[in-house]
Amino acid sequence: MATEIKVEIIERQTIKPSTSTPHHLRSYKLSFLDQMAFVIYTPLLLFYPITSTTSNVSTRHHAMSIDERCRHLIESLAKTLTHFYPLAGRIVKGNSIVECNDDGAAFIKARISCCLSDILENPDGQILKRFLPIEIESKEAGTGWLLLVQVNLFECGGMAIGLSISHRIADASTLCTFINCWATIALGSSDSDQVLNLPEFGAASVFKPIEFSSSSQPPAREVIKEKCIIQRYVFDASKISTLQSEVASSFVAKPTRVEAVSALIWKCATEASRSNLRKQGPSFFRQDVNLRKRVVVVPPLPENLAGNVVGSFTSKADEESSVINLKDLVAKLREGIEGLKEKYAAKLVFDSDEAWQEIKDEQNKPKTRDNMEIYSCTSWCRFPFYEADFGWGRPSWASVASIAIKNIIVLMDKRDCSGIEAWVTMSEESKALFESKVELLGYAFVNPSVIDT
Incomplete structure (x- = not known):
């Protein structure tokens, strides 16, 4: 089945925060636990059938075409990145600082040559990896994009959103906070602090980072893929x-x-x-x-x-x-x-x-x-x-x-x-x-x- 399914990338773009990051937030210090994290991407896949009826705003949003949904995701992602500004930056200075320079996150659209039901009937881990925007084990997690999104469009009209977030800056809990904040903004309920579950960036004050010299940097904890x-x-x-x-x-x-x-x-x-x-x-x-x-x-x-x-x-x-x-x-x-x-x-x-x-x-x-x-x-x-x-x-x-x-x-x-x-x-x-x-x-x-x- 894996060889029969084609994943065609049809568009790539960079999404920057809708509002520039203030100067005093431009340098984000990684915590000790961030410094020790493996250089991998934490993945997540969310599957949405075309017939879903559980939305709070189903009348307006369910009538959207696929292109409109993608534009809606892009616009709300830009707003979300203003609250998660480190995800739009890059890790610099001996892997201890994120330069929050608004370089942005990657947004990819892909066309999938099957129906969503084909995937859900017989889940295959190797196929699922193809719906992610980058390999989980990629070393780019320490030097490149900190957040990548791939929107997978199935022949039936269903959609799968694949997210890859650098493990150097986020764990599963942070990923969950991000995805639900993004969804709340996309719903249009409100982008006020009272409604959004906004992140608190301050782990370095609790888990104080090690100030390594240039000659005593810890070896990067990279993953070596195994046959399994x-x-x-x-x-x-x-x-x-x-x-x-x-x-x-x-x-x-x-x-x-x-x-x-x-x-x-x-x-x-x-x-x-x-x-x-x-x-x-x-x-x-x-x-x-x-x-x-x-x-x-x-x-x-x-x-x-x-x-x-x-x-x-x-x-x-x-x-x-x-x-x-x-x-x-x-x-x-x-x-x-x-x-x-x-x-x-x-x-x-x-x-x-x-x-x-x-x-x-x-x-x-x-x-x-x-x-x-x-x-x-x-x-x-x-x-x-x-x-x-x-x-x-x-x-x-x-x-x-x-x-x-x-x-x-x-x-x-x-x-x-x-x-x-x-x-x-x-x-x-x-x-x-x-x-x-x-x-x-x-x-x-x-x-x-x-x-x-």
Whole structure:
């Protein structure tokens, strides 16, 4: 199917903020967490069928032609960039400063040689990547465009908006704040501060950046693409509820959705790995955490604080048995999140020097990855991507094309915001063993149609 679908770029243009950035905001300092972020683009895909009827202003906007919708997106994007002015700039000065020079964001129109229903019937991670304006792993994320948008126009009249935002300046929460602010402006409800959820640019005052000299710059954390397969697994709300009940214990009486699903994926992936007799060492699970809601500090972190406001913890399953206790993994994940909260709550001021030393110490440790498995998980659940209504209804599907590194797990809400979609990348051999796990298939559907779910 991938070879049959043509993606034809029909227009490229640069969108600048509708109002020039004031002189006193022209230099934006990256935080320590921004400095340490990988040089990649954070992707998002929002799919809008032509028949959507959920818009608040359906009479006016639903009558728009495709060209009118694109012009509407361009005009509202220009207004949105006045509030997200760093996204229209470029990273300079040793990767520590964004020059907010109003160079603009990229806006691309593409014609797709199929109907939107063809994509939703059989989602394919490789095809989805073609609807993004730039490769996720592109090094341009550190030197070029900080925001790119690709509007994909399907033969049926449906549309998919693909966004790529530099991970050096934004995490998933910032991306969500941006997309919903843009949608609110596009709806025309109001562009007043009282209605818009505007970002707060000030993470560098909390996570103070390291002032590196020209001779001591940290190596850019670039991603090396690996040969792996991306697969989507869908957990319905009822299945998750059952799973939560079964993994509850005296240590974790009420597991969250993410804890239950993450533990199940970790367990099945580790058992599958150990079953091929090549990975008998410990298994590690690294979980990224949004610090805005999880960490209690004084003053509290604003929920709309822009940038990378993400911490992480790593849990270890060192059992060498081919069968792992699922409740134990849930307890390890809960212990990890509680430990992370305590770590940050104990500090009213983030110690960047200490954090940088920890990173260097970790980098200097002997690497013994050949006899272990390391999984990395990030959860985008509870981010309101499904509220992004530009005037022709809310998206029928919000998705992410996963990065080409094995053992990466991305969790997103289903459209009902109760179920979970898990995008998992792994080697072809590991995927076959993973999907043979009866326990996994008892809770998850392997890449079902979006239309039916």
